[in-house]
Amino acid sequence: MSRLRLPPGPPAIPVIGHLHLISNYPHHSFWELSKRYGPLIFVRFGSVPVIVASSPDTARQILQKHDQIFSWRPRTAVTSYLYEGRNILFSQPGPYHKLIRQVAFSRLSGNKRLESFRPIISSEIRQLLSNISHASNNVSVRGKLYESTFSIISAIVIGKSTKNISFRSPKAFNIGDYFPFLATLDLQGYAQRSKAVSQILKVIFGEIFNERRNDRENRDDKMQDEDFLDALMTVSSNQKEVPITDTHLKGILTVRIICL
Template sequence: MTSIMLLQSGLLVLLACIWSLISASSKSKHQTLPPGPRPLPIIGNLHMLGNLPHRTLQNLAKQYGDIMSLRLGNVPAIVISSPKAAEPFLKTHDTNFASRPKIQATEYFYCTKGMAFSEYGPYWRHVRKICTLQLFCPAKLETFAPLRKEELGGLVGKLKRAAEEGEVVDVSEKIGEMNEDITYRMVLGCKRDDRFDLKAIVEEIFFLVGAFNISDFIPSLSAFDIQKVSKTADQLWDKIIDDHEQAAETKGGGKQGQHEDFVDVLLSFTKQLLNPNDEQVHFLDRENVKAILLDMITAAFDTSATTIIWSLAELMRHPRIMKRLQEELQTVVGMDRMVEESDLPNLDYLDLVVKESFRLHPVAPLLDPHESIKDITIDGYDVPKKSRLIVNFWSIARDPNVWSENVEEFCPERFTNINVYRQGHHYQLIPFGTGRRGCPGMQLGLTTVRIVLAQLVHCFNWELPNGMLPLDLDMTEKFGLSMSMAKHLLAKPTFRLM
């Protein structure tokens, strides 16, 4: 009797699977998907992406339209490539596209318990609230201003000594090291040292999360030993958290106040409810803390430094723009002191330069991927549930209908006639994303980029090495979770302050 029941149960399961496949096939036939290139069996359109997917997708959009359909392995994807196409997805139907797809790397690195890659829902809202109100609020960022000033002063001192020796400097390396030191001190409360070498781990995560890894779309083809890297990261975070907990016990409650680093702040929430009035009660445990810290580190390590390097490279390529920015700094700040963060609101042309750098060299050319929560129809196209939404900001920022014909030219003046802000309300310029999934650390990033760039331009003149002409500077891109220059920026500084 039992065997007959098992057989019947098995047949029912088989029939259910067959019916599911038939229903899915029937449904797909009646769907009106956006146009797009024909996918191949199994791999879909993955083979078309190449080493610079943002450029490939822009070219495909010219053929298939600003709302385009792809299949990445067995994952349906929608690519949007213009401000007009972006608005209904990221504004009108923002809630439906507020989730994140699950990818293999985030599962192993507990990123789904953090903020950047967790699914949309009550837990994500609670974590974002903590990050917004406790880590990135104006008061907290202001407490770190002396730290930023100290580290930036250290960088200027190193460059000044190099200038006195007539040395050519690896600008990319120096800016990257300074940015790492600021990040370590804000997040972990310490400087870079051998105990907490997170750089290699972050670089691995950047590679695994930033690339179109075939294992995310065809899981059976996984080729990465992610478990080994995640185990190393886990041990490192345990050490960091243990040290902070021991320090808190020794000092009778921790640092108590404004100089708490991010680890201290997050650990203070492990002993209390995130929202006691919510029907779904959430605690922060050690895994949650690790995930949020990893979000902070990966977001801060490379992004600001990359934007500063692109901006400085463009200024070296365009002496007229460099001169105009230096004249503004001389007028506003003078030549007898260094730039202070309090000067930034008065540096209008600096703001235009940074905006143009965000436009022409977005750190995240495809932003972070979104995922649809339910089936929806937009502009007459059906978008199935669990579709991956790819926002090609690189293409949006080069839309000739918005930016005129000279879209590839670095021209800060274009923003004098275009009322665009970076907060995500104008879809022509969304370097920090927009809507519910917009980056909560935007203000910190903007402050860091502007003060460092202002300091480097105000304190130094820059000369390219070996007689290189400005327009010969190699501006080749390297694609990843952040899009950096393929080759390090090398230059010879000359100190110019009195």
């Protein structure tokens, strides 16, 4: 078998690959490497091969011209349990991924839809400024901003502001994702914690979905989608080629409003 024609890259260390070259600010590390090895670099994170594009032209080649080749999504411990491979970011290319992208773009990103969100955003910003200005003690602006952002997104996605279901997914390095022979050991406990959070979310979203279905049955205007969840349920009921189950809905909404 002929040797793969890989982009240039620095010498690797057995087992760990190039992880020793990546600092707490990976983009800085990649920029430094690009100055020596060029705009397209091959590195290996443990057992995971990685191609780094560090210029607009190489990124354009990957994302536009060769997007079908590079569009496969890697599965990690956290994403496998929290999203179950059902959301836009981590679902694999195919009819389901294409459908969800179309729904998300048309129901969340269009100019008309963005304009309709203005009252929600304005109201939450006014409430945020009022809370900060009337705070008697020192207030965590970062925390308040997080709460306001969460409220805005949840109102847009599920039609109501919710502050009591916020979970932040772990963003730290999980050793099992890069060394598969260690994955079953779950040395850092990420898989166990992700399973626990996933079970909680199933209960919370299950209640939201049942409440919404009852509301849709009793709604006078059954053709009007009020938010993103409505749009997903309408698409699910109108076509059978690409099933959208509650598990799919949970995965899609988790990444939208839970893990900010």
